[in-house]
Amino acid sequence: MTATKSAKRAMTKPEAKRFITALAEANPEAESELVFTDVFSLLMSVVLSAQATDKSVNKATPALFHDAPDPAAMVALGEEGIARHIKTIGLWRAKARNVFKLSQQLLEKHGGEVPSDRKSLEALAGVGRKTASVVMNVAFGEDAMAVDTHIFRIGNRTGLAPGKTPRAVEEGLIERIPRDMLRPAHHWLILHGRYICLARAPQCERCPGYDPCLYPDKSAIKAQRGEAP
Template sequence: MAALSNTTAPKAMSAARARAFIEALAEANPEPASELAFTDAYTLLVSVVLSAQATDKSVNKATVGLFADAPDARAMVQLGEEGIARHIRTIGLWRAKARNVLKLSEMLLERHAGVVPQDREQLEALPGVGRKTANVVLNVAFDRDAMAVDTHIFRIGNRTGLAPGKTPRQVEDGLVKRIPKPLLRQAHHWLILHGRYICKARRPECWHCPAFEPCGFPEKSSMQPT
């Protein structure tokens, strides 16, 4: 296995290389989609809140029962914190997440008649909802050109030169600037899935990366399958 060294991160890609990078991911995966199981904006919102420091697979296993008992904000409030916690004990930080899901459901009822708002500031005002979660909801539920930067996208932005940055917001701004607008909404999914299955944290599988050519990762040629 090739080891990853502490080489200097690549410089930011040009707009042309960024387009080539995203178009390569698009060609390899023409119809990307979230791997979270949800039926509407509310169940998506709850799923994303639960997914912090947890895998989508583990969240989906927990929400099957949770959403059967509480498919909307009113039913979730009626279920209560202990009822929510009972369904999600297998997820990391389940106690705090149960509390946040209850509180955000209460706030949705109090301020928005139980409907998930399509406004970023209103989303971020909900307990447990930060910029990344708001961007996911805006992108997936409401088809907005929002870029949610999770650990995968942060890594790809810096490793490849697609959008280097010291903070998630810097990476987000770089991606929004470089990715062509018609590709921006789906790029959220392309990048997350690419980071999850190919451009992995410990050992990127560069040998079968569809965006190998435009990628600026200095060690890409040294990465070989075992």
């Protein structure tokens, strides 16, 4: 039995609604676990969180944002100064370069403000589609769906939105999740993948979306842990 097995078909829209509604009822106040105070600190935190945990980012950013609370201060701090603050985060050298360059770009092209549109966001150093989607969703209230490793896994494992690429999963989610639930679904799915639908050991016995989930091994996992399927 492998925890990475995928569903044999995609959920229907009614099934997807049942699944998302179950996650919503289990965690109605779901929100980003990154600590930030404004759009700039959110963008910086999301850039720093690539291939790193939110926990590691939250440990490093208070001192960084104290010394550099805005793009001008971040540029003044310099790449080496930024690097000193984030050495505990994975890929810190590349991230220090990106944060420095990104801050320069905000000053030179956007008057020191974080842009709200996808094209402008993705033109910034270190910002890809996922990062742009997070900022659009959290900061600007857009119905953007950021597909990280957790959401990619859930989309395929449960049948919610099967796809071979993050973009394919994103499109499937947008198609199946009710529009009025799309924005908060980003948080419900990430936290579900982080704490329940784990990569190697999915906690099916704790899953609020167990019934509509199409994961082939869910009954076996539940039975293995002493629960009735």
